[in-house]
Amino acid sequence: MDLEFTEEQQMIKDMARSILDEHSSVDAVRELEDDPRGFSDALWKQLGESGLLGLTLPAEYGGGGQSLLEAALVYEEMGRTLASVPHFVSAVIGGGILAEAGSDAQKAEWLPKIASGESIFTIAWLEPERGYGPVGVQLEARSDGDAFVLSGTKQHVYFGGAADQLLVLARTDAGVDVFLVDAKADGVSMRQILSQAGDAQYRVTFESVKVGAGDRVGAAGTGWDSLSKVMHDGIVLLASQAIGGAQQALDITGEYMKVRTQFDKPLAAFQSLAHYMADASTNIEGGRMIVLEAAWTRAQGRSIERLAPMAKLFCCDTYTEVTRTCEQLWGGVGFTLEYDVQLYFRRAKQLELSWWDTPYLEELVAADVLD
Amino acid sequence: MDFDFSPEEQAFADEVEQWLVDNHDPVVMDPTRENFTQLADTPERRAFMKKLAAQGWLGMSWPKEYGGQEIEGVYEYILNEALAKHAAPQIGKGVGIIGKTLIRHGSDYLKKEFLPKILNADIEFAVGYSEPQAGSDAANMQLKAEKKGDGWVLNGQKIWTTSAHFADWYWVGARTDPDAPKHSGISLFLVPMNDPGLEIVSLPTIGKDTTNQVFFNDVYVPDTQMVGEQGKGFQYISEALDLERFTMFTLSPSTERARVLIEWAKEAKRDGKPIKDDPNVRRLIARIVTDQAVAKGLSVRFVCAARKGGKPPTIESSQYKLFATQLSQRVCQDALDIQGAAGQIREGQDEGPIRGRFEGAYRATVVETIGGGSSEVQKNIIARRYLGFPKNF
């Protein structure tokens, strides 16, 4: 048992930290809120050039071939800096599904472009008034000879406005399938929906959008399995992102508590407040441990069927709880837009509600334990 | 990064596990005694400790010159967690706190007298720090030690001395210098528990066993039985907590309780329907196993920090203890909520679910967030050392 990082892991973490510090300052993050594109080209370019974008994609397709552990270190930094960038939807989910289930031709065509940042992928998964499970995928893909015709509406399509390729989850006779759809294809229309976190997410409508049989990713009816597999990796990274955000919120709050005085004492000298912070720090450290264990376990080639949902469940819960506490500790200024703590507070809840929410994750864990 | 034990450590863990299975004895290993399983308080349990000694498993981390093997403390962690898992007596007190303090600070006489007996499991100790006015503020102990000839006369009272009614020796802190500052007027003594001046009064608890009050009436202790230097007692007590990182609060009892609860929940029915299909039950169980995994992570963190040596892993162990003890209580609370009305049936009756295991555990685990540094004390430590907050509470 040891918790030391290798030199290479530390290097990757440091590199992520310095790139994100430079390109994802709090001012930059504020600037991007509600922006239709939602990210800066400079950061995107840096992520591509540094190899952080394709970090976990296969080396033979231009990726870094690193494990989930290295990626988790990067995601903690992204969480810390509130980085707004389509890394997750494009490289982790998009690239992940292609690497997992794509044909050789699809992989050869797209993975190098995803890794470099030349192409931006996103996933069109959730539908209005439908849930996170496979039954929530009802967008129709009617087979029409060799082709499919997609009709329906998707929601929470992150960075839809900037994406050039959409991976669309759709229902076919075989079950759930994933289709690769050009974002500019005829019949695709989208509009931005504002979110609590001020990110760039879209509602996308598909009106008889035609795709070829060669645009299906993976064998018929395997779409959900591909997504689920990639999601199990992905949620470990989001858990790490949550810990990064929670830690930063805790840090800035702790510093504030040392300088803000009331009743002739710094807030840090009030025990009730200090104890909230002690609890918060404990949960953050615990969350970091379960992230590392999940990422390490996956890197060993073992199953993270249970660890991954536990990690996101606990860490997102921690992030929302910690940031709620922090809001309280800042007092009135925490409620203003001017102070930064609200940035973490809003993103925490959004992250918890996104990419498998609490009830869904609890059920994944419960099913694994009880059924 | 590595969350596994090394092959050697894993081999030891497997060996211990197998040995405990082979040596299973329901009289010695009764999980329903909850926290009190750690004590060697019956003839059978003392015999069990002798078997552990014969295995060479006591004092493994001690220096060779005192009969140890000088192996890493993590082996004692592995052993202690396995013992706790099987509800067998544990090694923390004699081998850990007392043995290690004697090795560092004891006179040759005390070392010769006590260390071999600890290694052979010949003696059991009671630890007497707490007093009515010295709980969380342990340095406030007032038990009076007055110099007389070549020794000391002790008068006053201890409380919460858990093992006093069966132990052979009393490891006790007393105030030898009433005029010195609070932390530096205390010395440590070893007192035979059968001293006629000691009066032991049982103090029943809402757990299933008792602890004790101990009254000192002119108890004479020779100088030779003072541990280390006069006035350094509190320093030794604090240092022992740092030295003895590997056998502190164990996680496996609550992991076991969670396992027992889940096994039960898989089979139990209410109104003819499986309890496990109740969404609320599923939710609670998911949370328990998740938090249990987090607690395990926090324990890995403190073990890794401890084995690095150097600075004692105070923050790591405080965060672990805070989280794990609160979780341990919550598992019992959730279990009773899941069991509903039947959960109230007093432990030990067939009518209760799992014979009332969680009714009993719910009571027994209350002490976990109080003893060994309460949750609030842990939070004070975290606030100071982790968050860098001022020391004024």
Ligand SMILES: Cc1cc2nc3c(=O)[nH]c(=O)nc-3n(C[C@H](O)[C@H](O)[C@H](O)COP(=O)(O)OP(=O)(O)OC[C@H]3O[C@@H](n4cnc5c(N)ncnc54)[C@H](O)[C@@H]3O)c2cc1C
């Ligand atoms: C079953 C049992 C077995 C025990 N066994 C032993 C034993 O073998 N040997 C031994 O020496 N002791 C033993 N103890 C004593 C144990 O260590 C003390 O109970 C513990 O240190 C707390 O002290 P207290 O009970 O006096 O509570 P108090 O210190 O009076 O605490 C009461 C409450 O106040 C809180 N509090 C106290 N100080 C602060 C602070 N600075 N900031 C915020 N909150 C604070 C506490 O957290 C607690 O919630 C045992 C106790 C029990 C119940």
